[in-house]
Amino acid sequence: MTSTEGDKLLLRGLMFHGYHGVHQEEKKLGQKFIIDIDAWMDLRAPGQSDNMSDTVSYTDIYRIAKHIVEGPSQNLLESVAQLIATTTLNNLSRITAVRVVVKKPHVAVPGPLDYLGVEIMRYRTIDMPL
Secondary structure: OOOOOOOEEEEEEEEEEEOOOOOHHHHHHOEEEEEEEEEEOOOHHHHHHOOHHHOOOHHHHHHHHHHHHOOOOOOOHHHHHHHHHHHHHHHOOOOOEEEEEEEEOOOOOOOOOOOEEEEEEEEOOOOOOO
């Protein structure tokens, strides 16, 4: 089984106000960002035990995303996504892989759209702390 097959925790439509972007107005006024996260881990133990200590709290993942999106300004959505993914893997040892989508609904492009954004996948490596 690869690290993106099987069980995962899902967080969808997390909304935060952040100051990310390359334009001064974005850094000064900020805007809404929408985050989706998939966090792969084996959920058999918590499924059988019904015990919170056997899993990862959705709240812990949510707090990581909130801290990063509402934290220091980044120029690129790629940086925001990378920070969420690596912090999740570094802080939550049961997570084996993470998919992060960062959506920016308010962008200056000539035409209607729901959002622009990025999606990244990151995997736990052997040299990551457990």
